[in-house]
Amino acid sequence: MNPSPARPVLPPRRLSVAPMLDWTDRHYRYFARLITRNTWLYTEMVTTGALLHGDVARHLRFDEAEHPLALQMGGSEPAELAQCARLAEQWGYDEVNLNVGCPSERVQKGAFGACLMAEPQLVADCVKAMRDACGIDVTVKHRIGIDHVEDYGFVRDFVDIVSAAGCRTFIVHARNAILKGLSPKENREIPPLKYHYVHQLKQERPELEILINGGIQTLDEIDRQLLHVDGVMVGREAYHNPYLMSAWDARYYGCDAAAPTRAEVVAALVPYAERMLAEGHKLRNLARHILGLFQGMPGARRWRRMLSDAACLEGADASLLLRALEEISVSRTLSEAHEA
DSSP states (O other): OOOOOOOOOOOOOTEEEEOOOTTSSEEEEHHHHOOOOEEEEEEEEEEEEHHHHHHHHHHHHOOGOOOSSEEEEOOHHHHHEEEEHHHHHTTTOSSEEEOOOOOHHHHHTTGGGGGGGHHHHHHHHHHHHHHHSSSSSEEEEEEETTOEEEEOOHHHHHHHHHTTTOOOEEEEEEEEESSSSOOOOHEEEEOOOOHOOOOOOOHHHHTTTEEEESSSSHHHHHHHHHHTTSEEEHHHHHHHGGGGGGHHHHHHHHSSSSOOOOOHHHHHHHHHHHHHTTTTOOOHHGGGGOOOOOOTSSHHHHHHHHHHHHHHHOOOTTTHHHHHHHHHHHHHHHHHHHHH
């Protein structure tokens, strides 16, 4: 179990990386932390059943470097969520977040995720049980509506009921969740974004911390959103183009330290990879998360090819990362020579 020492004051949630199933595992989070020190990181969604009836350590273990770190939970039974919130605090997480936004049918069969927006009092009961069970922040991530409910009043009333149970932080994906007929991927693309709903929510409920999520990709877009809300959560762009995060500490947290170069990130990742390999992890489980590090740079294709090639990865050790970096250097030299 991770120790829970007295923690320093945590940075505000001005920037965060969204919880993404199969993507924001501990390897990705450690990698992201090498690029940005202050951005909040979120785990993949973990169900209450997985924690209460499965391998707790496998789901909750993380590296201390990952702070500030939130555990995202999926569930709808207050007593079970309370037990999991207690575990989150015991394992050293800084926040526990309740998923009320995932639209997948698999999640709906478990009676949680976005379908819970239709039962705001149940969500409030879950939040209260979690808050009573732990001393860390309990937050909620949700959509602006479900199915064809287009009225702003729906999300406002949902937030009012849940905030009455003590939740002060809401992460709002600015799209409806269509519970039947759309895949999770389509649910991230087809329902229109309504950022103005989230802006209005913050304007009308200034005492609450409101974070916005959905379709935000560039620094300029982040800047515009921060004129209206307390924080921005970025999802797939932070995964596919991770070096975008290198600007966040200086731009949004006022940090004076220079951002690490891509090469420095790779060098810092090598000792972590060696530790993970010694614990029995495969290099491919880490390498898959860093394929976008050199996006838009000369040699990016070579980098991706080396770190996704099954033959290269089979039995590879951490030195493969450095060899792939050398390929980047060769490509850059050739590109510069061509331009000259």
